[in-house]
Every structure is written in structure tokens, then in C-alpha cells.
Amino acid sequence: MNSFDEVLAQYEPMISAVIRKLNIYRDFEQYRQAGRVALWQAWERFDESKGNFTPFAYRSIYGALLDEIKRENRFSAVNTSVETETIELLGGTVPFSTHAEEIHAGLSTVVKALTMEERQLLNMLFVEKTSQTECAEFFGISIAGVKKRRERLLRKLKQRLLELASD
Numbered sequence: 001m002n003s004f005d006e007v008l009a010q011y012e013p014m015i016s017a018v019i020r021k022l023n024i025y026r027d028f029e030q031y032r033q034a035g036r037v038a039l040w041q042a043w044e045r046f047d048e049s050k051g052n053f054t055p056f057a058y059r060s061i062y063g064a065l066l067d068e069i070k071r072e073n074r075f076s077a078v079n080t081s082v083e084t085e086t087i088e089l090l091g092g093t094v095p096f097s098t099h100a101e102e103i104h105a106g107l108s109t110v111v112k113a114l115t116m117e118e119r120q121l122l123n124m125l126f127v128e129k130t131s132q133t134e135c136a137e138f139f140g141i142s143i144a145g146v147k148k149r150r151e152r153l154l155r156k157l158k159q160r161l162l163e164l165a166s167d
Contacts, residue, residue, distance in 0.1 A: 038064030
């Protein structure tokens, strides 16, 4: 094989195919770059006496993208979203601010506007850190149902907080 630029141009569609096969639906450029790096590493390590380059490149790209997915999953498991951190504040103390009392009163108003079941779910998920499986058993619904309720609850809280902030 000649230069890596030629190899990259030839195997770029393979990287896209692996991305589709692994059902990657976001951060395409990050995964495309990981595939390019894997292709380069495969190109560097390839020994022509051991066979054809194409299957070797495919397995290298596929494995590297799986590793990237695992790395991303570990990162998301450790790091939660800002929305979750905001909701966790509802159960704890409000950080010091010149408007801390106003913020606390506003949050209390938003939480009081929720139904009893929504407050209970909010408390279980974000204050008590109850798992979604345990919440599903408690409410007598599926895990998917808990996830759907959590999404609706977060959307509702966000909307109410935005309304409160605009007042």
C-alpha cells in the first residue's frame, strides 16, 4: 500500500458502514475520528504475509469503535447531566447566593405544584438515589414507564423553572 492518505480515501466508507452497523446516532465526528485512528494503526501494524488488509482493517475499526462506545458509556455513568444536579439541589441545601431565599422559595413553589406521585418519584430518584428498577416495583409499572415519567417530570420542572425565571 502506498500512502495513508490513499488508504484513508479508500476505507472511509468502511468507517461510515461500521458506524451505521453499531447504531451510533450522535457524535459522528468523534467516532469517525476514532475509526480513522484505528485504520492508521491497522495500516502501521499490517503484515502482508499474513493475508488481506481489508478484513484486518474492518476488525480494527470495529473494535476501536466498540472501545470508544464503552469509554463513552463509562463516562456517562460517572458524570450526570446538569439537570440532574439541579434537581439534587432540591433535596439538599441551596448554594449561597444573594438571592438564595428567593431561589429556595421559587423551587419550593415549583415542587409544590407537582402531584404527590411526581414529588414521590422526584424524591426517590434524586434525593434517595433509588434505582429505576426499584421505582418501577414501587409504582407497579415497567422500567420504561419510570423512564418516561422521569423525562416528563424533568421537562415539567424545566418549564416551570423557566417560567419562574422569566417572571
